[in-house]
Amino acid sequence: MNTSQFSTKQRILGAAETLFALHGFEKASLRQVTAAAHVNLAAVNYHFGTKENLIEEVFRRRLDRLNARRQDALRKVEHSPDYTLDHVLEAFIRPAIDLSLDQSGGGAFMRMLARAYAEHDQPLRKFLSDNYGHVLREFAVVFHRLLPHLSKEELYWRLDIVAGALTYAMADFGLIKRRPGTTERDHHKLAAEHLIRFASAGLSAP
Amino acid sequence: MNTSQFSTKQRILGAAETLFALHGFEKASLRQVTAAAHVNLAAVNYHFGTKENLIEEVFRRRLDRLNARRQDALRKVEHSPDYTLDHVLEAFIRPAIDLSLDQSGGGAFMRMLARAYAEHDQPLRKFLSDNYGHVLREFAVVFHRLLPHLSKEELYWRLDIVAGALTYAMADFGLIKRRPGTTERDHHKLAAEHLIRFASAGLSAP
């Protein structure tokens, strides 16, 4: 078969992302994934070796984009005159929203990312920390410039809270139901606005 | 055997709570649970019917306590003169911290609770909403009294963010490592203080 324009490998990655986000890493079986991707079951082990490798590849594919966009946004803010806390927060939060609104399964990825935090899987968290850590540190430097009265420790605590709230919001963990008639796109944009306003005030707390 | 002072049922609940928190609902098998509880494998199905029922029972056992304590704390605040936003936040956050510092596996439970949100399991979320919802609504009323300039929708958005950040913090999702020499108890207390200060400012945002 292979009627699709995408390669077997790409089709597996796409289907895996969707199903992992929908049902979790454990519940989503390789049989479900390969069925959704219209490829043979053995193709996963042929192209990725193990399920664990497949999970990491799914992460890598999107995380690289997310990190790059965040860094670009941060640099743009830094090079603009008189930037504010809201601008930096926007540079941190907006790319996550944009990615979650990506045409093909970005929302699924953000839910998967949030799930990865919850899973408390140590190897996976190390992998995420390696790919996330330095970007977060770059942001911390800029935040510190805008909030010089905060100690380094205090700042890190607050940024951690922001990251938590963002993760939670992006993953649709919240109890707030999307109003009927509102698209997921609008819902996430609204969430971003509320989040930025809240986080800005929270970070500025005395 | 049954050398323990606890009944088979209680031993299963305790072991399940620990292992679910440690490895997740899927990964933690009934064989692991019953081995840790030193009971026969079939005891789970005998006492609880299914694994799903066991999960719900584990939740119920602690959630009832958490809800009761939150409501007590809220009523105490309401009956005191000149209570502030921080007091109400404290009534919401502190019981969660206390429970997570409970002698026997409270921390495990909070991690499990956070995981439940991540799992996106609809029946489980309905169960949580049924047990959590009305308490959250009670708090919302009091918050609204202190923040009358906020629309109901705006308030709910912000409370949702607070709940998210709290869940995240209590579950040790954060990237902030506990400093060596600090106990888990101190770490959580510190987290609570930072959380209350942050949330207070965030809720008060213009």
Added chain:
DNA sequence: ACTGTAATCAAACGTTTGTTTGAATCATAG
């Protein structure tokens, strides 16, 4: 002591899981 219900136990049930195998098919370079 006997009876009946509750609880425990070892063993097995039927599924589902991730992974492996070996043959079949495809694509491409000589």
Added chain:
DNA sequence: CTATGATTCAAACAAACGTTTGATTACAGT
């Protein structure tokens, strides 16, 4: 066209899962 390496495929693998069974033990009320 043919030979070669990459890919796909149906089938089977062993292991682990939640659940059920039927016999056995523990203990209560009469």
